[in-house]
Amino acid sequence: ADQALKIGASGVTAENNTLAWNGLEGVTVQSANVKLRGNSISYNGRKGVNGAYSHRLLIENNTISHNNVERFSDSWSAAGVKILWTDGVIMRGNTVNNNQAIGLWMDESTTNSTVVNNVVRNNTSNGISMEISHKAIIASNVVSGNAPAGIIILNSSSARIYNNTLARNNANLLVQETSRNNTKSNEISQGITWRTRNTIVKNNILWNSSGPMFHAPGCAVKEPSNLMIPTTNNNAHYRTSASRPISFIWGVNSKQCSQTFTSLASFRSATGLEANSLDVVNSNDPFFVNAGANDFRLKAGSPAIGRGEPLPADIANAIGVPAGRNVNLGAL
Template sequence: MLNRNIVLALSTALLFGSCGRLPEVQAAEQGTEDSPFSLRTLAVGDPAEETDAAKLSNGRLYITEQVPVSTSSDPVTGGVYVAPGGDDDGGTGNPGRPYRTLRKAVAAAPAGATIVMRGGEYRDVADVTIRKRLTVRSYPGERVLIKGSRVLPDSAWRRESGSGLWYTNWTLNLPRVSQASVGGSECPKCIDSRVPTADYTEAVFVNGLGLWQVLSKNEVGGATAHSPAKFYVDRGNNRLYIGLDPRDKRVEATEDVSGLTVDNTPATDGTVVRGLNFLHYAGKALSVEGDEVRVEDNTFAWSSTVPLGVNASARASRSVIRNNRFFYNGRKGLTGSARGMRVLGNTIAYNNVEGFSKSWDAAGMKLTQANDVLVADNEAFGNNATALWLDINMENIRMVRNYAHDNSGFGLFYEISKGGIIASNVAARNGVGIAVSGSSDVQVYNNTLVENGRNLYVKDTSRRNPDAGEVARGLDWDTRNVVIKNNLHSDFKALAVDTESYRCPDTEPMIHAINNNLYQRTSTAGKANQYAWVEKAVRTSEGCRVPEFKWWADFNRVVGREPDAINLNDVPQSALFRNAGADDFRVLGGSRASRTGQALPQDVANAINEGSSLDVPSGQAVNMGALHLR
């Protein structure tokens, strides 16, 4: 687990601009996307610091640690074997005579077979398609590295006279994100104009760590305290330049856009991909288009864009994405649009390395246009974007028991959707803890929100769904009927509860009920306020002014909401948590958070319990905050 001191600084204007605030209550100083922010400091004015794994500079992440590697541990019996030293022509697929390539094994294996990959590197997995039910896995305890890159040996490099730069011949022209389908459809809006290099999907790795691409030869240079060495693709002269001496180093460069695909056909139903490591692809290393596919215990890292996609189709449903690791990917760790998905127990860290637009698409995980989806027990941290993002016509969603911390954007985000339960999550030290925008019938229960810039953010925009059929199902993208109860707010930096709307004032309440939440502040001497309430906004010549309230008593008196809030002002975190300094946010027995929460509705209790050994009751008092912490 990441050290609890590693945090991302406030950027509360990160994803949405904010209305003006009434002057009588001032919020904490807030950064903007232009502000440099580190991966450790949160307090305004603190010196920039970094983690052991990453540094943030000029919109991109500088990764300084090797990727964690996955393997399988369960025994294997029989199977079709593949090994880097195998033989596609003379091999039989037996353990003693393995094939050399996964492509050959996939073609030769009968439906229902297990393909066992021995440890080593595989660089020939480009556009390999599975069209029958298979299990593809690593041999127990061995590390299988499936790479979309080529090795550039010492003999390939020359030193240019005059500039002194090292170069190799390079004729490959990989697609640009804004112009071609890479990790999804072409996406010009995905590119942040301040980080134009994100549009290019070339990548170079030296001794396992990524270099930064630049767009001119003059920018090529060595590593600095805040950035790795640089590389440049000179398309006019067919050269690849790097800003370091490549001799006696392992240099790899991305050459494949896509890797393995599980085809959209009934024959692939039940396929399993387990214990593998997918690295260095320009686009999706693994695409899932079949039904009930299980992707388990894999690592997906160093994709230029998005390494795993569970794609929308008439059949792609009920897939399980479990216990995988998504590290250091250019745009997102995973994306999906399949009904009935289960995203369980994954680690999603340090994604959006390339600095894609955080307001449009970059994320640790982003799922869209699906129903009956469970996102549970995931840990997402250090992402240069929103951590867990569910967007566009999601229905009947449960986001429960997740831990989102130290992300620059939102910890958990539910956008232009309906029917979501966001319960028993922990969101700590994010730009925003939990956000709801353009969504209806959302229940936000029993979340523990600690030291975020804004702990909870509810917003409505003028954006409305143009599809009449979807509107008839309630997917109109109007924020309404949001219920907020039993959440535990601790040491919020700017606001505990922030509301915002395109209407000023918003006379159509977004929040149906807010009550029985606990607010703890170690010190009230700072600028942090407890509420910003757009229903009481005032239209002035300068625009919409939204009042902020530092004290619950003023909020309750003016707004008339949340009569049963618990307020612990100038009270330390140790009065509530076992050890907040070590990210142990379990509630102390006998504290004001113990057994003071309202009884849960049955559907909320069911969601918190789903897929776990928990037995959280409905109909009786519960603790405040996350209920899965024991």
């Protein structure tokens, strides 16, 4: 069949189901106030979860893996989870791995999203993607082994990226803008402009990517990157050597729209950003218990312990930690 389960009524809870090997989707949600909890959603033809106009959808504690077995295009359709035109989706506590596509995808005018406490790893496209959307908390996720990016913010505004552990992705964090702009006046009035603006990046660990650690060029629209990302601070950058990987690709102005920085110090000097961030170069990882085995807990004496700034109340509440006190860097 096309879908194992298609939900078109409000207030449905689907819990502890196995939704596998269906033609297109494990579950399609086209109504509000639906809860998907504790399900195994795997090996479906195109997507694990498909949501459209699924306002206040809760996707919690599911395993969403190995979807897109039919190899639909991962640039427009296939995903572990893809959400469209939705206000207030929460994706929390899920394991999203080995999808032949993007892992978690907020697309086309999705707003007020909360993406927290997920493990997103080894997907063949971006781990967490926010595209032509508005206003999201992306916090306390462990995102590893995805390509081309661990987290990508594309033509989206007001993303707050806090306390994520980003490791071994092609680019750990990718922020971009293109010439694509929203033309719907009712959405523009809500701030859904499809412009990359007001991105905040704090308290994250960017760990030894295979490409640039923080990739934010401004060349597509010939603008400086600080228009997209006015605030980035209190992050940790770990590299095994001073020459690899590249720390930042950043547009310092409209003419120098993709400048390479091989160290945090050179980036800080050119931009004034990342004043309280760490740059750790060491062949032996001082951060995690065993990153090679995907154990990203902080080891005793980790430089990330207590190094994060206090969280805003809404982000602390979304993660489930107290507000107003210093936190560790990375996923909490």
